[in-house]
Amino acid sequence: MKGGVIPFRGSGSDALRYLESDRARADEYYLEAGTALAEFTAVDAEGRVVGELGLTAEEYRQWVDWINPLTGESMGRPRLRGEGGRGSPRFMEMVVNVPKSL
Numbered sequence: 498m499k500g501g502v503i504p505f506r507g508s509g510s511d512a513l514r515y516l517e518s519d520r521a522r523a524d525e526y527y528l529e530a531g532t533a534l535a536e537f538t539a540v541d542a543e544g545r546v547v548g549e550l551g552l553t554a555e556e557y558r559q560w561v562d563w564i565n566p567l568t569g570e571s572m573g574r575p576r577l578r579g580e581g582g583r584g585s586p587r588f589m590e591m592v593v594n595v596p597k598s599l
Contacts, residue, residue: 509558
């Protein structure tokens with residue numbers, strides 16, 4: 498088995514362009530027959546689910562730009578690229594390759 502984690506450091510708009518590069522439109526990745534495929538779940542310190550929802554492409558873009566999908570509030574400010582630094586990762590893409598029998 499192979500896999501890996503790739504940090505993404507671009508903006509929300511960059512994230513949509515990244516997804517569109519592999520598909521005709523980002524909406525096709527997130528929406529299938531009007532059903533959201535990107536899911537957001539928030540848990541508390543004890544691991545209880547306190548909120549969950551399906552994200553549209555626009556809501557996903559805002560999440561990458563550190564806007565809480567449940568409240569619409571900012572979740573802080575990401576560090577920008579600077580001298581000697583690459584900036585805050587916005588999300589981590591995980592690649593997993595496993596046998597079909599799994």
